[in-house]
Amino acid sequence: MKKFVLFLSLIILASLAAGCGKTEGSRALKIGIRGSESRTWDFVKEQARGQGLNIELVQLNANVNPNTVLLEGDIDANAFQHVAFLDQFNQKNKSDIVPIGSTIIAPLGIYSDKYKKIEDIPDHAKIAVPNDDSNWGRALLLLQEAGLIRVVDNFDGFGGADKIKDNPKQLEIVPVDGANTPRVMKDVAASIINNGVAVEAGFLLKDSLFHESKTAKPYINVIATTKQNENREDLKKLVQIYQAKEVSDFITQTYKGNYIPTQVTVDELKNFKDAFASKP
The missing domain is CATH 3.40.190.10 (Periplasmic binding protein-like II)
Structure with missing residues (x-):
């Protein structure tokens, strides 16, 4: 009996040690996307794997709002919308989803x-x-x-x-x-x-x-997450990987001008309404 208790204790201790050894970055980072950019995100996933970042892509159809899924905690970030759309969602839902990096402009x-x-x-x-x-x-x-x-x-x-x-x-x-x-x-x-x-x-x-022209700042697409997660290191790394030259070249070659990769600061994204204020 004593041997059994000792054996069981060792198993529990080993399990706890394994759990403590897991870090935030070791689990899959769940990113909600839609089909139109799936080829880009498959490429980003490969690039991230090579840099030790594990990404799980969550495909969401047109009937599911990725912002709602984000707020429910089922994904860590999403990438499907421009900043003006995000601002509208936040206003209507009294939510606080924030852009953490630019991705592309998809001209209307x-x-x-x-x-x-x-x-x-x-x-x-x-x-x-x-x-x-x-x-x-x-x-x-x-x-x-x-x-x-x-x-x-x-x-x-x-x-x-x-x-x-x-x-x-x-x-x-x-x-x-x-x-x-x-x-x-x-x-x-x-x-x-x-x-x-x-x-x-x-x-x-x-x-x-x-x-429209490629400089339509309010309509730059973004990677977005909740306010409480905007400073997570794994999400910052994700933005760096997406904005790397390898990914930009892939987007340009794959979509033949339909999508234009962009790199602007988060402050510029958050101040997008300045573009409206300057209009006559």
Whole structure:
């Protein structure tokens, strides 16, 4: 009996020692992503493994908000959104998710299967735009850049019918679910499609009638996590790996200009609204 108790004690002590030996960095770092960037993240995972960082990619479909999954604690970080979208989510949910590093810009484009040039779009035409506030606002800015409308003074970046100041062609703006913007092209003159959605639908940026410039700071995509985890060393290492030249070269070669790798500071990301304030 004494031998059995001694044996059991040794097993328990060994288990405790093994548990104490595990560090935060030794477990898999769970990153929530969506399909449009899966090739990039598979490459990042390989690069990270070579540097002793174990990453588990959690694929989330369009019906699941990766920010909600993050807040529930099921993942350590996510990478699917631009900073304006993140800000909108935080405002609506009173959450405190923060960007910890930039990834890419995925330029928004105006696509049409009926017209070849922006100038060909007729009066009273229907233009489909993503219906979430931040991407709707982004679409309005793109239409302004294309010379089709003018947004209100002191534009705040969010969408809505009341955000249009001048609409000389009396275009009808039709908000639809962002994932459906390619599908409704047959019913509208043109559709403004998020780049990730366009890639999944088989479009290249060069297929668009017009697209936004690569310097659209509010729409830089980010790696994001909760406020309490923003200084974790494993997450900092993840950002460094993503922003390395090897990954940037992979993105450029793989996506042929659809995604543009970016490296800007976290302070610039957090101060993205300065870009709206500078508009007339």
